Amino acid sequence: MTENTEPRTVDILVIGGGINGCGVARDAAGRGYSVMLCEMNDLASGTSSAATKLVHGGLRYLEHFKFRLVHESLAEREVLWASAPHIIWPLRFVLPHHRGLRPAFVLRAGLLMYDTLGGRKLLPATETLDLRTDEAGRPLREGFRTGFEYSDCWVDDARLVALTARDAADRGADIRVRTKVVSARRDGGLWTAVIEDQASKAQETVRARLLVNAAGPWVDSVIVEALGQSGAHNVRLVKGSHIVVKRLFDHDRCYIFQNADGRVIFAIPYEQDYTLIGTTDLDYHGEPGKVAITAAETNYLCAAASEYFTKPVTPEDIVWTYSGVRPLFDDGASAAQEATRDYVIKVAGDKVAGAVINVFGGKLTTHRRLSEEVVEQIAGVIGHKGQRWTRDAHLPGGDFPTTGFEDLVEQHTKAHAKLDPALVRRLTRLYGTKVEALLGSARTADDLGAHFGAGLYAREVDYLIANEWARTADDVLWRRTKLGLRVTPEDKTRLAAHMAERV
Numbered sequence: 181m182t183e184n185t186e187p188r189t190v191d192i193l194v195i196g197g198g199i200n201g202c203g204v205a206r207d208a209a210g211r212g213y214s215v216m217l218c219e220m221n222d223l224a225s226g227t228s229s230a231a232t233k234l235v236h237g238g239l240r241y242l243e244h245f246k247f248r249l250v251h252e253s254l255a256e257r258e259v260l261w262a263s264a265p266h267i268i269w270p271l272r273f274v275l276p277h278h279r280g281l282r283p284a285f286v287l288r289a290g291l292l293m294y295d296t297l298g299g300r301k302l303l304p305a306t307e308t309l310d311l312r313t314d315e316a317g318r319p320l321r322e323g324f325r326t327g328f329e330y331s332d333c334w335v336d337d338a339r340l341v342a343l344t345a346r347d348a349a350d351r352g353a354d355i356r357v358r359t360k361v362v363s364a365r366r367d368g369g370l371w372t373a374v375i376e377d378q379a380s381k382a383q384e385t386v387r388a389r390l391l392v393n394a395a396g397p398w399v400d401s402v403i404v405e406a407l408g409q410s411g412a413h414n415v416r417l418v419k420g421s422h423i424v425v426k427r428l429f430d431h432d433r434c435y436i437f438q439n440a441d442g443r444v445i446f447a448i449p450y451e452q453d454y455t456l457i458g459t460t461d462l463d464y465h466g467e468p469g470k471v472a473i474t475a476a477e478t479n480y481l482c483a484a485a486s487e488y489f490t491k492p493v494t495p496e497d498i499v500w501t502y503s504g505v506r507p508l509f510d511d512g513a514s515a516a517q518e519a520t521r522d523y524v525i526k527v528a529g530d531k532v533a534g535a536v537i538n539v540f541g542g543k544l545t546t547h548r549r550l551s552e553e554v555v556e557q558i559a560g561v562i563g564h565k566g567q568r569w570t571r572d573a574h575l576p577g578g579d580f581p582t583t584g585f586e587d588l589v590e591q592h593t594k595a596h597a598k599l600d601p602a603l604v605r606r607l608t609r610l611y612g613t614k615v616e617a618l619l620g621s622a623r624t625a626d627d628l629g630a631h632f633g634a635g636l637y638a639r640e641v642d643y644l645i646a647n648e649w650a651r652t653a654d655d656v657l658w659r660r661t662k663l664g665l666r667v668t669p670e671d672k673t674r675l676a677a678h679m680a681e682r683v
Contacts, residue, residue, distance in 0.1 A: 196218075197223045197345065200551065221378075234446070254298020269585065300331070335544060364407055369531065370534055393537065397506075414540050434446060460481065500665060627639070630674070
């Protein structure tokens with residue numbers, strides 16, 4: 181083991197590089213705390229890249245009387261949209277009325293409450309649709325007459341994490357990917373932690389005034405294995421799986437379908453040419469890193485979608501699947517779908533002995549509020565620094581008007597007239613105003629370096645290595661972009677070789 185003669189000391193050591201960990205690191209660094217974040221794999225390699233990819237209030241949470249959670253979530257939609265309008269944008273959701281399930285008057289009442297709880301300003305209000313004449317009714321089976329259309333937002337979840345980490349680093353945080361916190365022990369009012377690079381196995385000792393355990397599905401494992409405490413059981417692991425099929429409809433709205441089992445599923449336009457269908461809710465008892473969809477889940481999602489679409493969805497239609505584990509706080513709910521989606525923050529220890537803040541649960545939509553609350557707890561333990569600041573701040577690339585994405589695409593397209601407009605649009609959607617930093621002086625495709633298929637060039641890959649901690653082909657193809665849907669195995673092999681030379 182490589183020992184530092186004088187271990188580095190930071191105010192806060194954050195464990196976990198998902199949305200909650202990166203959100204806390206960003207908020208704390210922006211207030212002036214010294215921060216190190218350690219993620220044992222890639223950023224967003226767990227729960228935070230396996231979501232349904234929505235910034236939403238959670239319409240169905242109203243049925244469980246989670247009014248505070250719904251209010252907080254609804255209020256965050258436009259805040260997050262304004263912070264990153266390149267990776268977050270509005271979606272209209274079509275909810276067909278299904279006779280025999282929730283009555284129409286119940287849906288109307290719920291949507292009226294949904295419209296008014298969150299201080300909606302830019303998002304359009306709910307409308308009632310005649311599915312016999314509206315375009316949204318065309319892909320649906322006969323018999324659906326009435327639908328309700330309401331607003332929420334879409335988010336590129338893994339990019340939200342990467343950009344949050346980038347902003348944290350820009351504000352002084354030390355972001356360490358593929359670095360595991362092996363152990364952490366209280367020592368004279370500080371924590372002494374041993375961190376290990378997962379590639380080289382080199383170890384380093386770091387001291388911290390406070391720990392934040394935001395390890396998601398591994399939060400209890402960190403408490404037991406790294407912190408040396410026994411008997412930790414705080415989270416209920418619930419698996420959610422999704423399927424991706426070729427595009428099922430031509431319009432840009434999405435559907436929320438009621439199922440006879442009381443659950444809902446979404447069918448969402450995805451990456452231009454596909455439809456995303458999900459999710460399931462099943463208790464999970466395995467290793468979170470090995471989660472995968474089952475045949476039963478596949479059949480469930482296909483059958484649920486086929487109840488509504490004229491053209492049945494079959495397992496043969498699937499082009500990709502993904503699964504994740506939600507670390508829900510274990511509130512003793514009898515069914516997985518009834519377990520709380522709210523977050524719980526617990527502080528153990530104090531300034532004298534050394535404190536750890538454990539984060540349980542949470543969702544993409546409320547990560548900024550969760551991060552604020554954690555940093556307020558940090559201030560209460562080790563002292564106050566700075567003010568709340570994230571509500572009106574942009575993420576990298578998001579410093580343009582909330583509704584100005586098309587204007588930004590036009591600007592970039594004119595500046596790079598010799599590049600494929602589809603490429604420029606894709607880059608703008610991922611990087612926003614950072615497109616110019618990425619492209620630099622490049623004016624033609626030849627200036628972009630080696631091509632790895634699907635419009636992915638060496639210039640973009642090298643930018644991701646230098647600025648967003650990409651280390652492997654999967655980091656680029658599935659988390660920084662979704663070009664894994666389009667590239668060939670040969671393309672991926674060449675990309676991996678290119679990255680191996682530069683990492």
